[in-house]
Amino acid sequence: MPVLAGAEPFSHTGSVEAGVLLCHGFTSTPQSMRPWGEYLAERDFTVRCPRLPGHGTAWPELNRTTWPDWYGCLRTELLALRETCESVFVFGLSMGGTLALRLAQDFGEQIAGLVLVNPSVTTLRRDAKLLPLLGRVLPSVPAIANDIAKPGATELAYPRTPVRAAASLAQLWRLVRADLPKVTQPLLLFRSRVDHVVEPVNARLVLEGVRSENVTEVVLEHSFHVATLDHDAPLIFERSVEFAQEQVGSR
Known part of the structure; x- marks a missing residue:
């Protein structure tokens, strides 16, 4: 299956x-992370951003994958980074934040820190409970992508949300x-004040549930869900670099 132009994975070998x-x-591509990756690369970080299985091609392909496929891809990349870098961080947007949390749960101190942007761990939508049943008869529903406040900014993502894959995300x-x-x-x-995809309860559950001693929440006042492509992107990039540098220094 051909990869959409702009959806390719990227990497940079730095320090x-x-x-x-x-x-x-979920349903997105590395394009939503590329400006962040370029910012990190310019500051000599080694960077890897894989294209998760089922993403960046056509939405029916995503229905043929499940969360262990997405997680397995990231796990492989994390292990590769561990081979070459003294400290490894995981930064994630939305479902990428969910997967980042799962990596942190499994790898413990092998991960030096997490930066999450509008991470998802639940939804208040009532129809979400029906996803396993809907997936048997309904391949897709309207898209959740491209929730951006900045005029002219566009997320490269699927025009439909695959239902079976969404059911796996709920698992x-x-x-x-x-x-x-x-x-x-x-x-x-980082949590957007206005987010039309991930409800505020998600950030609260994460912040109240983790046992991290070093926790900082930053509310984004000018961005919607895909904040890495939105007005507050420079703030995210700058604060994430400061955060990583502080952790490296403390280690």
Whole structure:
């Protein structure tokens, strides 16, 4: 299946001191993370941003994958970074934040810190409980992508939301919520004041559930869900670099 132009994975080999694994969101692509990755690369971080299985091609392909496929891809990249970098960080947007939390739960101190942007661990939508049943008869529903306040900014993502894949994401949410106390790494969490995709309860559940001693929440006043492409992107990039540099220095 051909990859959409702009959806390709990217990487940069920089310093061995610090590496960053970037994790994009559900139905999205590495395009939503590329400006962040370029910012990190310019500051000599080693960067990897894979294209998650089923993403960046055509939406029916995503229905043929499940959360262990997405997680397995990121796990492989994390292990590769661990081989070359002294400190490894995981930065994630939306579902990328969910997967970042799962990696933190499994890898413990091998991850130096987390930066999450509008991470998802649940939804208040009533029809979400019906996803396993809907997936048997309904391949897709309207898209959740491109929630951006900045005029002219566009997220490269699917025009439909695959239902079976969404049901698998809901399974991942349950696992991550149950294991939030296993997260002890330093955590920087960005939350958009207005987000039409991920409800505020998600950030609250994460912040109240983790056992990290070093936790910072930053509220984004000028961005919607895809904040890495929105007005507050420079703030996210700058604060994430400061956060990573502080952790490297403390280690």
